[in-house]
Amino acid sequence: MQAYLVGGAVRDELLGLEVKDRDWVVVGATPEDMLAKGFKQVGADFPVFLHPGTREEYALARTERKQGRGYHGFTVYSAPDVTLEEDLRRRDLTINAMARTEDGALVDPFHGQTDIKARTLRHVSEAFAEDPLRILRTARFAARFRPLGFTVCDQTMALMRRMVNEGEVDHLVPERVWQELQRALHERAPDGFFEILRDSGALAALIPELDSEEVFQPAMEALRCVHDKPGTSTEERFAALLSPLEENAAIARAKALKAPNDSQNLARLATAFVPQLRKMDPQHPDGDALLDLLDQADFWRRPERFVQLLTVLRCGAPTSEDQLNLLATASNVASGVDPKLLLAQGYTGKALGSAIRKERLNRIVDATSRPDH
Structure with a gap:
């Protein structure tokens, strides 16, 4: 049984950023092994455990196989014979598919460190295409790391466009879209999230009202403006995003995204006030x-x-x-x-x-x- 530090903690350390969360993958263990060592199981879909001392998450190494459409269309296989490389291969981007051994050695089978140096967001494998949520995650990482010079590589952008053309994005549930959108609104360059969605074709499928140039540009200007004001909330950022729309369109889109009531109401008020103030x-x-x-x-x-x-x-x-x-x-x-x-x-x-x-x-x-x- 071996434990490896994985994902964002390894990536952020290599980028010189503060490491906030540390996640681990365990190879060669069963759930019974983990429970015997005092770990507490918390994962419902696959075996994830909390360390009895640090409370950090330890997940058993696993693979995933596509069985249907959308985010839930997977079967998960987790067993002691799953290797670290097999676990890393199922991840979205190479910069997120690195690990460190317990003594600090870097494990980087998909050249994530090279892509960090090149400031490139690149998919790990063709398995990326099996999960449409990864388009939103890639766009969110682009929004987070754009100030550091990161861009999405041409091959990954082409793959995302193909996924959109094949209708994969249409199977995303609104709750998952909102979850990614809300996080993206608070990234370092939130407009970058929507630019990647637009360039990949996903924006036309998810928020078509913003897709035209005459609406997209003022929406991005409003979002950047609110983002630049310290301490602004999700509600303010979301309302700014929809501010170029007419009231009825903003209400309909906010409901379709299943935004929380406070976000829906502020977007409704903002778009309702514009024509009245203009008069x-x-x-x-x-x-x-x-x-x-x-x-x-x-x-x-x-x-x-x-x-x-x-x-x-x-x-x-x-x-x-x-x-x-x-x-x-x-x-x-x-x-x-x-x-x-x-x-x-x-x-x-x-x-x-x-x-x-x-x-x-x-x-x-x-x-x-x-x-x-």
Whole structure:
């Protein structure tokens, strides 16, 4: 029984990056062997165990055979006779198919170190074509490592195009697509993810609304803009991505991707606000229209989401800065209305609601009608 450090830990160490997770492959062992040594089994689809001391993951060496379409169309074979090279061969990219022995020697049967030096993302073998999710993973690694100069090699790009043409991408389940997309939105160059998907043809299959040049470029500009702001959330990045779309198209795509509700709602708001803001005359602002926008955004109950919305609109809305400043000013002054003070004046029920709205409107009109608003 031998254990090898594999995958991202080996790759990142060779790249001089911080190693965050350490995964191991065990050759020559059975599940019973692992349990006898105190490991705890956690893998449902194939044998993965947690080390009793470090809690790092140890997977038994395995091979996979394609049996059907999509991500789940595989049978897994794991036994003591599976070699390290056979296990590494099933991996996606050569830079992820390296290992180190317990005493630190590099095991690199597919020349991943050479590709690291050449800054190349290259598939390990033709088995890459058996799993369409690997197109998204390759695009995600391209987004992560593009600042280091990595590109997808021509042979791998050609293979991905062939997979798309053969309909493999159509069998990806939305949950897996969203998982990769969400991670890609937080990579170092998230626009690189979508560029690789577009170049391979996968974008037209997965998010066709973004595939045309007139939509793709503003979407990437909005995404880069939000990405460059420190600490932005998945919701903001996703809304920026869809910001060039019309509201109905954005809603439909967000649902089709099975994005979480917060991401769907921010994308809906951003695309709904663009045409309304575009109509607004900064020289003659409409207080009622501004108050209606705050109501639509549920600003009174969700002020933190409204801040996210402004971030997205500043990056992705084809409106003037003056129109967005009007909206920000309206939110600042209207939030100062204290319902408790109006209650103390004797307002209750519907009359209280009307008084609150009237006071908010008065403050918005007063603040936005001044020359320095």
